[in-house]
Amino acid sequence: MKTVIVGGGLGGLSAAVYLAKEGGDVHLFEKNEHFGGKMMPVDQDGYHFDFGPNTITMPHVFKDVLFQAGLNPNEELPFLSIENHTRNQFSDGTTIDFSSNPDFMKEQLRKIDPTAASHYDEFLEEVEKLYHLSNRYFLNRTFSSWRDYLSPSLARAMRKVRPLQSMDRFFKHYFNHPHMVQALNRYATYIGSSPYASPATFAMIAHLELNEGVYYVKGGNTKIADSFVKAAKKLGVHLHSSTEVEKFNVKSDRISSVKLSTGEFVEADRVIVNGDLLESLPALLTEEERPSLKDKKICSIDPSTSAFVITAGLDTRLNMLNHHHVLFSSNYYEEFRTLRRGQYSFDPTIYISTSSKTDPEVSPRGDNCFILVNAPADQKDNDAPSATTYRDLIYDKLYEAGFPLSSHVKIEQTYTPRDIQYRFRAFHGAIYGPSSNSKLQAFRRPFNQSVDYKNLYFCGGSTHPGGGSPMVVLSGKNVADKILGKLRSIE
Structure with missing residues (x-):
């Protein structure tokens, strides 16, 4: 079975590796010179910059991709833990340093928010619960239709992850000092949204940084994309950079082939779009060819920042x-x-x-x-x-x-x-696709499988489970597992 992947971001590379591990014939096409999407290296006159992401969490997600190819993750990706990782500075000169060391955090809180210091362990436990619920019921699955939301276990989990409470209100329950709340509210920007509108569910990001820790890859975080490319090549994935997919050819309810910028047509048994589907699909399919995603619907979607x-x-x-x-x-x-x-x-x-x-x-x-x-x-x-x-x-x-x-x-x-x-090719330049400023967009992102075409799938930040490099990698893995019939059932 031949799989064509459109876009060589982390999601597309992840899907390619997991499919190739099981013997899949995978062909990936990327319009840019580099692979990795927004994880783009910027090198100029001896200065190296990671265009994004700069803050790395959940290193196990990246390591697992390399493990599929038989690479040693610790050699390929030397993750460095940064204990006191983020200095938050305010207009009055106050600073609060975020750290994965709870004693260090409580020491700071005792000076500015003594009540919060006494409840800090309780706060860490609560954000850890939010993460584990999300990880069990949301992060490691795909959504292909509205029926996927009807699971009783999913409904129970939804009620527990505080979908009706904003991040701002959640943090104010544990912290009184406005600077501490403001610093925590910044986690909403990790999903391109407002902390005053996005659900408290995403406070789980605090668990990732304050419990599990913040990491950096020696040599630059773009080494993650480089290592994914190495893994894909080792497994026989056909990687094509500077090659844009311009059009999908439709046959009944399937994508039969893709047209490249070179003029070549490539047949496909399955197609995965790794990219902002709100921008990509209108370029690849006419409006008549995408009845479930008409221009009017696209225009109604609130983009992230x-x-x-x-x-x-x-x-x-x-x-x-x-x-x-x-x-x-x-x-x-x-x-x-x-x-x-x-x-x-x-x-x-x-x-x-x-x-x-x-x-x-x-x-x-x-x-x-x-x-x-x-x-x-x-x-x-x-x-x-x-x-x-x-x-x-x-x-x-x-x-x-x-x-x-x-x-x-x-x-x-x-x-x-x-x-x-x-x-x-980001929708209006939005970094994370649709925003999470409404409950509908936060929990019902575009599906991972097309409603219109049986062999068309989606991964990346604009679809489930959302933005951020670990989520994007998981989206590629989840789609590959869906294709391979390996997704575990959620009870």
Whole structure:
């Protein structure tokens, strides 16, 4: 059986490896020069940047892909644990360092939120429960139709994962200090959503970082994509970069073949789309050929946030920077209100990843600052700032906070939501596909199998189980297991 995979992100590579392990004839086509999707290396004049993701959790998910190919995960992916991993800095100068060491966290909380310090273990237990429920009932399965949501066990699990409570309200139950709540609320941005609208279910992200820990791969997180490519090649996957799939050919209720940018037609028994299906399917199928996903339905979907990114190589190392450093806006609620109106915030929260703090060899000449600010995907403001204007605003805000980055920039690139949309074929430039700002979109993402075509499947951040690199890898594995008949039943 021949499987064609459209898109060589982590989800597509994961599916390719799991299918090839079972003897599948797998052909993967990627329109970009690199494999890995948004896990893209940016190398310039001796500076290395991981375009994304910068924060790595659930290393076992990545290791399992390599294990399928008989590779030694510990040799291929030397994960480094960062115990005190994220500095959260606020406009009044207060800092809170997130850590997987509970004693260190409680020591900080005793100074700013003594009641929360006494309940911190209870909080960790609750977010761990949310994760284990999600892992058992949601993360390791596919959804192919509405009937998949009718399982009694799934319904019971749904009631336990706090679907009707917002992340903000959940965190306020355990923490009184507004800075601590604000720092935790940032986890909603990991799914491109607002903490004031997205369900408390996603507070499980706190478990991943504060219980299980944050990791970094020596040499850069893009080594994960490189290792997946190595695993795929070892298992005989046919990998084609710089080769775009332009069109699907339909025969009855199946995709019979795909047309490549070279003009060649490739027949397929099965097709997997690894990419933002809200952007990909309209390019691959006419509206008449996708009756379950008409243009009107696509336009009704609320996209996740996008990003404005600066990669800045400095001529020095700034001691005040941490590997993961967040400078919060003075009014987080208003920042998200602005984003949801489709406008840029002029008091944005700024995230800086400087991997040279952990791994100096990736940037020997100075710090490699990956600077990310949340940006609207569905741009509605005709007076949006130019890339240069917004870059300068970010540097000015950093300077006011005591970070003179602009004085030390040696090399630099900027990326706007439109750049992200074009490079990664992302719906309106949204990083995570549909947002989780409504209960319907949070729990009923696009299915993993087409309603219209029996042999068409989907993996990646726009479908189940959602955004974030571990989830994307799991989506590829789940689709492969679905095809192979290996998905375990959920009781």
